[in-house]
Every structure is written in C-alpha cells, then in structure tokens.
Amino acid sequence: MSMHDDLTSVQRRLDDLMRCVARLDEHAGDTLDMRRVRTDAGHLRESLALLLASAPAAASARRTDMVTIPDAPYDRGLWTDAEDEGLGSPHRHAP
Template sequence: MSLQDDLTAVRRNLNELVRSVEQLEKDVARQSPAAATRPPDPSRMVHIPDTPYDSTLWTDTDDEGLGARDRRAP
C-alpha cells in the first residue's frame, strides 16, 4: 500500500469511530436516568468477610511462579 492509501484507510476508520461514538452517546442519552442511578439489588450482592481464610485450605497448593512449597525454585 502507498502512503496515500494508508492515510485514506486511517481517515475512513476515524470517521467510522466518530460515528460509532456519536451513536453510543445518543443511546446513552435515551436511557432513563433512573436506570443509571438505581442502587444494586441487595439480594444479588455477596458478602465477603474480612476474616482471613483458613490456612489449611492451601496446604497442597503451589505458589504461582515460585514452585511447590518445601522445594527450591530452579
């Protein structure tokens, strides 16, 4: 491709991007503002406790990137 062909392709892609962004802005503007500000449904929220996990869950696992426990990395 020549430089002129490349520039034409870039302009075409940029124009397509601008049209897509404009369409997205129109779609967002059409949505009801109440839907965007509605709080999440509490029944779908998952509570994650602050307490540490039981360390016995990890006795037979490898440390990612470091190899298995009780062995030296190569």
C-alpha cells in the first residue's frame, strides 16, 4: 500500500470518527470529558492535514535521479592548470 493510499484510508476513518463524536456529543452533552474528546479529535484532524500537506514534498524530496559514474578514467585535460590542494600551482615551489 502506498503512502497516499494509507493517508486516504486514515482520512476516511477520521471522518467516521468525527461523525461518531458528533453523535456522541448529542447524547453526552457539554461535559469536560466530551470537550476533551472533541478537542483530541480536532487535533487529530489538524495533524493529519499537516501530514497531508507535507507528504508530497517529502516524497519528492526523497526521490533523486540516479547518476551514473563511468568506469573510464577522466580526461587529463580537465585538470590542466588546476592547483594541487595545499601545494599551489605545479610551476611554483611549495611554501
């Protein structure tokens, strides 16, 4: 199952939970415990919304194109006039 499928499944179940909490709220009334349940369900909805918003970015950030590195040696011409690290130009003396 892909992440998108999992998130869709969680969203459906959370919608069911919110409907059940609303029905329970009609029976239980405005008690401290019921307010806590409503608040917790609301936090779950907000957290899932944040996860849904960040999921496409996280999936695309993890995807990288493969870079193939050839086994053939590099062309020595690429290194012409390059300085050796810490030694300077090959035509000068090292300090």
